[in-house]
Amino acid sequence: MKQFILRRVAQLVLVVFAVTFLTFASLNLVGDPLFNIVGVLSGIPDEQCEAVERGEISDTQSSGLNMGDCALIAQAKEQNNLDKNVVERYGIWLSDMVSGDFGTSFVNGDEISDIVRERLPVTIRLIVLAQIVALGIAIPWGVASAYRANRGFDKVSTVGSFGLLSIPNFALGVILLYFFALRWQIFPSRYENAGWWSELKALTLPALTLGLGLAATYQRLLRTDLITTLQEDFVHMARAKGMSDRHIMYRHALRPSMFSVITVFGVNTGALIGGALVVEQIFSIPGIGTELVEAVLRNDPPVVISLISVVAIGFVLINFFVDLMYGYLDPRVRTS
Amino acid sequence: MTEIQSTGDDSRVEVMVPDKVPDDGMVDDAVRKKLGVGFWIAVGWLGLLVATVLLAPFLPLDEPNKLGAGPARTGPSLDNWFGTDALGRDVFARTVYGARVSLVVGFIAIAFGMVVGGSLGLVAGYFRGRVDQVISFLFFTLLSFPGLILALLITSTFDRTLRTVSLTLGVLAVAPVGRLARAATLVFAEREFVQAARVIGAKHFRIMTRELLPVVLIPMAALALLGMGVAIVAEGGLAFLQLSVEDISWGVIINDGRGIRDLQENPHVALMPIGVMFLTILALNFAGDRVREFFDVRETAFQK
Amino acid sequence: MAETHVANTQLSVRDLTVRFPTTRGTVQAVNGVTFDLAKGASLGIVGESGSGKSVTAKTLMNLLPRTAEVSGDVIFEGEDVRQLAEQGREHFWGVKMTMVFQDPMTSLNPVKKCGEQIAETLRYHLKRDKKSALAEAEDLLEQVGIPEPGKRVDQYPHELSGGLRQRVVIAMALACEPSLLIADEPTTAVDVTVQKHLLDLLDTLRRDRGMSMILITHDLGVARGRCDEIAVMYAGRLVERAAPDTLFGDSRHPYTDALLRSIPRIDQPSHTRLEPIPGRPPELINPPEQCAYAPRCRFARPDCLESIPQISGVAGMHEFACFHPANTDRGREALADNLAQGRTAAGLDVTDLGGPS
Ligand SMILES: Nc1ncnc2c1ncn2[C@@H]1O[C@H](COP(=O)(O)OP(=O)(O)O)[C@@H](O)[C@H]1O
Ligand code: SF4
Ligand SMILES: [Mg+2]
Numbered sequence: 001m002k003q004f005i006l007r008r009v010a011q012l013v014l015v016v017f018a019v020t021f022l023t024f025a026s027l028n029l030v031g032d033p034l035f036n037i038v039g040v041l042s043g044i045p046d047e048q049c050e051a052v053e054r055g056e057i058s059d060t061q062s063s064g065l066n067m068g069d070c071a072l073i074a075q076a077k078e079q080n081n082l083d084k085n086v087v088e089r090y091g092i093w094l095s096d097m098v099s100g101d102f103g104t105s106f107v108n109g110d111e112i113s114d115i116v117r118e119r120l121p122v123t124i125r126l127i128v129l130a131q132i133v134a135l136g137i138a139i140p141w142g143v144a145s146a147y148r149a150n151r152g153f154d155k156v157s158t159v160g161s162f163g164l165l166s167i168p169n170f171a172l173g174v175i176l177l178y179f180f181a182l183r184w185q186i187f188p189s190r191y192e193n194a195g196w197w198s199e200l201k202a203l204t205l206p207a208l209t210l211g212l213g214l215a216a217t218y219q220r221l222l223r224t225d226l227i228t229t230l231q232e233d234f235v236h237m238a239r240a241k242g243m244s245d246r247h248i249m250y251r252h253a254l255r256p257s258m259f260s261v262i263t264v265f266g267v268n269t270g271a272l273i274g275g276a277l278v279v280e281q282i283f284s285i286p287g288i289g290t291e292l293v294e295a296v297l298r299n300d301p302p303v304v305i306s307l308i309s310v311v312a313i314g315f316v317l318i319n320f321f322v323d324l325m326y327g328y329l330d331p332r333v334r335t336s
Numbered sequence: 337m338t339e340i341q342s343t344g345d346d347s348r349v350e351v352m353v354p355d356k357v358p359d360d361g362m363v364d365d366a367v368r369k370k371l372g373v374g375f376w377i378a379v380g381w382l383g384l385l386v387a388t389v390l391l392a393p394f395l396p397l398d399e400p401n402k403l404g405a406g407p408a409r410t411g412p413s414l415d416n417w418f419g420t421d422a423l424g425r426d427v428f429a430r431t432v433y434g435a436r437v438s439l440v441v442g443f444i445a446i447a448f449g450m451v452v453g454g455s456l457g458l459v460a461g462y463f464r465g466r467v468d469q470v471i472s473f474l475f476f477t478l479l480s481f482p483g484l485i486l487a488l489l490i491t492s493t494f495d496r497t498l499r500t501v502s503l504t505l506g507v508l509a510v511a512p513v514g515r516l517a518r519a520a521t522l523v524f525a526e527r528e529f530v531q532a533a534r535v536i537g538a539k540h541f542r543i544m545t546r547e548l549l550p551v552v553l554i555p556m557a558a559l560a561l562l563g564m565g566v567a568i569v570a571e572g573g574l575a576f577l578q579l580s581v582e583d584i585s586w587g588v589i590i591n592d593g594r595g596i597r598d599l600q601e602n603p604h605v606a607l608m609p610i611g612v613m614f615l616t617i618l619a620l621n622f623a624g625d626r627v628r629e630f631f632d633v634r635e636t637a638f639q640k
Numbered sequence: 641m642a643e644t645h646v647a648n649t650q651l652s653v654r655d656l657t658v659r660f661p662t663t664r665g666t667v668q669a670v671n672g673v674t675f676d677l678a679k680g681a682s683l684g685i686v687g688e689s690g691s692g693k694s695v696t697a698k699t700l701m702n703l704l705p706r707t708a709e710v711s712g713d714v715i716f717e718g719e720d721v722r723q724l725a726e727q728g729r730e731h732f733w734g735v736k737m738t739m740v741f742q743d744p745m746t747s748l749n750p751v752k753k754c755g756e757q758i759a760e761t762l763r764y765h766l767k768r769d770k771k772s773a774l775a776e777a778e779d780l781l782e783q784v785g786i787p788e789p790g791k792r793v794d795q796y797p798h799e800l801s802g803g804l805r806q807r808v809v810i811a812m813a814l815a816c817e818p819s820l821l822i823a824d825e826p827t828t829a830v831d832v833t834v835q836k837h838l839l840d841l842l843d844t845l846r847r848d849r850g851m852s853m854i855l856i857t858h859d860l861g862v863a864r865g866r867c868d869e870i871a872v873m874y875a876g877r878l879v880e881r882a883a884p885d886t887l888f889g890d891s892r893h894p895y896t897d898a899l900l901r902s903i904p905r906i907d908q909p910s911h912t913r914l915e916p917i918p919g920r921p922p923e924l925i926n927p928p929e930q931c932a933y934a935p936r937c938r939f940a941r942p943d944c945l946e947s948i949p950q951i952s953g954v955a956g957m958h959e960f961a962c963f964h965p966a967n968t969d970r971g972r973e974a975l976a977d978n979l980a981q982g983r984t985a986a987g988l989d990v991t992d993l994g995g996p997s
Binding site for chain 3 (some may be wrong): 232233234236237238239240241242243244247250251255256329330331
């Protein structure tokens with residue numbers, strides 16, 4: 001087990017490097033990094049700015065420049081260490097990230113760490129709620145369909161889950177929004193947060209949007225695993241011990257049948273992060289996804305790469321912990 | 337759901353394992369293999385769709401971008417089957433033209449994934465050792481991005497042409513397809529027919545293309561259908577982020593019609609294309625699932 | 641079929657029949673099984689694999705799949721067990737009647753600690769609190785001869801050897817002090833060296849607690865010293881029932897006879913050839929109206945192919961189901977005729993094997 005953890009930690013570190021480097025490289029290797037940061041201003045020749053600095057010309061209309069353009073370029077160069085090579089820049093950026101300094105937006109000067117602090121919790125709440133919805137639906141659903149496998153309820157479930165898996169989440173979001181928020185007005189159509197209750201209500205439809213399809217995924221996996229588990233001798237043994245079917249399903253069969261669900265749990269958290277981007281748009285939720293999309297649209301690469309790195313690292317960590325979960329689920333893994 | 341993802345550990349990609357569910361203790365007879373009528377209905381829908389897209393220029397359809405193809409914001413009628421949107425554009429015509437982009441994106445994406453991911457997976461599974469480690473790590477890294485985030489990273493770095501978007505989604509397909517190909521290759525490389533080819537001294541390339549590729553293609557075929565659905569959905573997701581092609585796709589149309597006012601006054605603008613898209617994804621999933629079952633492939637690499 | 645009802649009868653099974661409809665036809669797994677079990681007594685059910693032993697046990701335990709079609713009566717301490725099953729009676733199975741399965745590797749839940757699994761029974765049925773249930777579990781582990789029970793309660797099944805695991809299973813079964821224990825081939829899956837220990841343990845526990853037991857095995861030798869009565873099962877029917885001494889000394893059914901020849905005997909030199917029973921167990925789907933053993937029987941005569949022999953004799957003493965019983969004149973005649981023809985009525989080639997017949 002110890003070795004297993006060590007191996008996974010090593011892998012974790014490697015992947016974090018790879019992921020952050022890929023993200024960083026997209027800003028710094030593709031095209032001109034200065035252009036990526038300051039846009040068309042990067043077209044200003046260096047000599048012109050040097051001349052401005054020496055006071056030979058002024059950065060006003062006459063020279064084709066705007067007030068402060070050169071200062072801006074200088075600041076961009078300095079902040080992003082553009083005079084250093086890519087690997088060095090990556091190193092500096094990464095160590096800044098690690099120490100919690102995510103840099104600043106070049107468009108509006110916002111501290112990126114502030115953005116993360118403000119936006120991330122909303123998204124996390126949404127994703128957690130979505131997982132709760134998904135598991136809360138999938139577990140009883142999977143148990144019910146495995147209990148009488150291939151009978152009426154199970155057959156209907158199969159059709160139902162297949163249908164759910166075929167609805168794109170943005171489509172489901174629009175449908176839920178249309179019926180539950182606009183037509184029947186049971187839930188708000190946009191995010192609001194006047195206390196936890198109002199936020200919970202506002203996050204219900206988004207969480208359902210993300211969670212329903214996931215519930216279907218989990219239900220399929222759980223059902224298959226449960227059917228296998230129910231053939232096991234220890235289930236017969238539990239019945240011979242006189243336990244009720246309900247007790248056997250939930251107390252004996254469920255836990256050993258959660259492997260596939262746990263296996264995809266981490267991966268699906270990734271799917272949820274992606275889904276959250278879209279769902280935040282539909283329900284106007286001020287989460288990290290909305291901020292990310294806005295940053296992309298307003299062409300703000302420092303924010304984009306920092307946010308993507310934060311999300312990707314979070315995702316890698318989740319998967320890491322999911323792997324460790326196996327040990328809890330199956331004591332046999334712990335010792336082997 | 338809009339993700340192409342795989343599980344974190346190779347051992348969990350199972351290939352060619354019969355997926356039979358025991359029927360409550362009954363002695364089970366060999367399940368008769370059939371694609372079934374549902375499969376052909378699904379294929380029929382997809383065929384109809386492709387035909388409509390190909391014939392679109394010859395059909396009596398309005399220009400998808402023509403304003404005032406009918407009065408604005410009217411429900412479905414004989415003139416405008418799917419109604420009109422806020423600008424009076426014909427939603428049916430837009431849905432048909434949107435199908436073109438969506439299908440092309442889906443097709444190119446999965447084709448790219450198949451070619452690149454398939455080759456990498458084949459090479460990794462065949463040579464093993466160092467090569468395998470490097471390629472597997474590449475897959476693992478790709479999978480360490482939540483899919484849509486990776487897509488966003490790429491489209492925001494490059495441009496938003498049909499080609500870029502398609503290839504971006506293709507990149508997302510590389511790792512899942514590659515893992516499946518690798519796992520399948522690992523299984524088949526041990527089989528007699530491959531061993532025999534090695535013994536008689538066939539070249540690596542020849543063994544890979546002549547002996548391994550045909551059998552590895554079978555599990556990949558099922559994945560192709562499922563993956564195409566995933567790519568189409570992912571394109572829609574990008575459209576919702578305004579990061580997809582600057583053209584009409586299903587995602588674009590649905591995104592156009594999802595504003596609160598539109599939904600309140602003319603929900604058909606979003607709901608009609610949603611219906612068509614749903615049927616298409618359903619058909620792809622169903623057909624893919626049937627193929628998978630037909631070939632007894634159990635596949636956990638795709639999370640829909 | 642004598643309907644004698646002894647006063648202290650605990651379990652009484654009458655004409656039990658179990659069928660499984662499958663896509664290939666109906667499996668006639670158990671056919672008219674009838675027996676009584678006195679309080680505190682032990683019955684051995686012996687037969688080849690596939691003869692319906694487990695299905696019989698599962699019927700008693702209400703463990704059959706829903707597809708099974710059951711008829712006949714099962715009366716336990718005056719209560720109709722099949723009716724209890726229909727009513728969904730709780731705290732009956734696992735409390736009064738319980739069962740130990742063949743494979744201790746798989747009959748324990750891999751994700752729960754051994755102590756927890758024993759305690760669970762106590763908590764579920766007897767509503768013990770967690771702490772006292774665990775203490776009791778430890779106590780039970782001690783009773784079934786597990787060393788260091790305090791340590792074992794906190795271990796997972798996979799950390800124990802097969803023999804120890806089966807002891808845990810036994811402890812689990814005994815937790816609520818059942819009055820009937822069904823042990824279905826309890827030692828088949830464990831190491832040969834611990835088989836005897838386990839069987840002796842079961843025997844001791846049974847005597848100490850005055851519990852009745854049904855010991856299912858495919859090995860006549862196992863049942864011999866540990867059962868008050870042995871029932872031999874073939875193709876879903878009981879074909880012979882007698883006390884062990886009677887059975888071993890004076891068997892009647894040719895199948896029992898053949899079984900006896902196929903087990904090693906302590907009273908014979910170790911090089912004595914063991915005779916495997918020729919042929920295979922019969923198909924249980926659409927069996928012909930004849931003695932199921934006929935195709936493998938050295939005694940088979942034409943009448944054996946015409947009807948099914950019913951079990952008869954003195955209930956509680958010696959009963960068997962055969963037209964030409966071994967160790968009788970009828971049997972000797974039949975065998976002599978078959979030997980003279982070189983083959984039985986069912987077409988089996990026979991040669992003289994010697995020995996008592
Ligand atoms: N659930 C079932 N469905 C169909 N046939 C079954 C089922 N359970 C047992 N059988 C059949 O019943 C017969 C008796 O089985 P069993 O009682 O397990 O034999 P054994 O004497 O070895 O314990 C076998 O032929 C078996 O195939
Ligand atoms: S002698 Fe006849 S009735 Fe007796 S076991 Fe043989 S075949 Fe059956
Ligand atoms: Mg058995």
